[in-house]
Amino acid sequence: MSSIITRRTLVAGGAAASALPLLGRNAFAQAPLGVGFIYVGPIGDHGWSWTHDQGRKALEKQYGDKIKTSFIENVAEGPDAARALRQLAQAGNQLIFATSFGFMNPTIQVAKQFPKLKFEHATGYQRAENVATYNARFYEGRAVIGTIAGHMSKSGQAGYIASFPIPEVVMGINAFTLAARKVNPNFKTKVIWASTWYDPAKEADAAKALIDQGADVITQHTDSPAALQAAEQRGVFAFGQASDMSAFAPKAHLTAIVDDWSGYYIKRVKEVMDGSWKSGDVWGGIKDGFVKLAPFNAAMTPAARAGAEEVEKGIVAGTLHPFTGELKDQKGVLRLKAGETAPDEMLSKMDWYVDGVQA
């Protein structure tokens, strides 16, 4: 017990001491709003964590001196995350973004200890008064690249390097395959489960294995551009993941699904500033600017380009939902009746494959 008191006293003392230099300034100007981030990976991964950090940089650009951002990268999911979150909370941040699914429980737990602070958790489903959740409809982007794959593949076989069979990934495989099969009804998607989010050498080898087995379009749900490099070397097409990866494979890279969190981050910071922030759940897609597509490669045929643009426009207009009935799964079970679109709940629990997926 005494150790806790000591620690608390220490923290209070430290907070008071760190506040001292601010006092003078506070008399003239408002202290900057502290915005903290924790990332599951390194910001140099070109993928998930990198795109969140791009969002943080966009915040700095937008608000300048009015905010002060800080981040902790490579935070392991689990107890470490609680420690990192607590650290950010005690450092005076008023809004904290926890940017990985596995940070969900630690975020809820730490948010209880700091009821005055606001927390945002990416891709989670647990909310609280001061914990909001947000996610992106990546499957919309996958429907666009699936359409392109359907047009560009000569063998009618795509290779898909997948990480783990969670609904998010399964949803992506299905959206990609459904879209490709609208173009080419015999289209097949071969899936390799890499059982990792990040292992560049293995991702590259997986791409090579898929190409060996006849795939001439490669896409991935893992985080590095290694698969693209392998595709470039073997002269087949591929798509970037999370960010524009064309620098790694100028010929192979047809386009990329780009995660863009900056719009959401800018909006939420503004809401904290003017006091209108409320907990909630946002699942934004192409229309909301959460998901974008990188510039199309000149190698894309006019048909592929037109098809991709049509799907993109249809999704934005709300006239096209990538999961629209009649839809049967791999085993022939009817999942959606004709004309019916998949409710979000069905998507977020997806654990079945559509026809044409070989997983």
Add this chain to the structure above:
Amino acid sequence: MNSIILVSIIMTLVAASTPILLAALGELVVEKSGVLNLGVEGMMLTGAVAGFAVAFSTGSVALGLIASVIAGIGTAMIFAVLTLSLTANQVATGLALTIFGVGASSLIGAGFVGRTIDRLGPLFPEALSGHPWLRALFGHDIIVYLSLALVLGVSLFLRRTRAGLILRAVGENDASAHAIGYPVIGIRYAAIAFGGALAGLGGAYFSLALTPMWADRLTAGRGWIALALVVFSAWKPGRLLLGAYLFGAVMTFELQAKAAGITWLAPEVLAMAPYLATILVLTMMSLGRKTGRLDAPACLGKPFSAS
């Protein structure tokens, strides 16, 4: 399965095995001298980033390879000074070296994120590797051939040369080696430098040949596999070669099996396969030995001071 696919599998297999083989071979020599350096992953990463940084800045992959060797030796020397001259605990220092290597490589690499270079190409001209089967022999880059030559070299060095005998003596009984006048610390410094050089080169194989880019933690834990291989090979270069290639083979076949649509095996089981197979075969080989004595160098991990 046609021959083109088979050759392609062999190429992937060899490429996947080479960095593990290099790092493990270096560590084998280090352990033969009686030192346990758990910092292989860290040395690989500093080699990988230094190799990429120099290759990108100068446009020369060859200079990048040299830089990676120097960076590997430099990192290894931190370990050597701490454990040999200051007799720090080898296990703790080695682990710290890996953490240091992860951080240092990330810091140095920050400016190179998102850049690419031209990958290290095949050593022999295209004409020699036109036919698929010839490609399996002549289609590799220089590091692959170098790694095979190094296995042979290290094997001959350890078994057939006086210097190799002295190195092994230092690892088996440092006090006696010291008593008859061999510079134990100096020999261990040299062994650690060699280990660092090969780990650095192994790391550079990722950033210059396999995936020509810099990304944080590019080696993704291969350094630990290399460490395990040394133990399972019973400190024998020939078995090490077998173990590294077996690991690469099962890893490649695992991916090919998934790509070919073998779905009755859970993907998680297939992902375990390379590790299981390596452990199984190398353990069986160790069991097959008649003597049954422990193969580890007797002074492995023990600090030595000449006083």
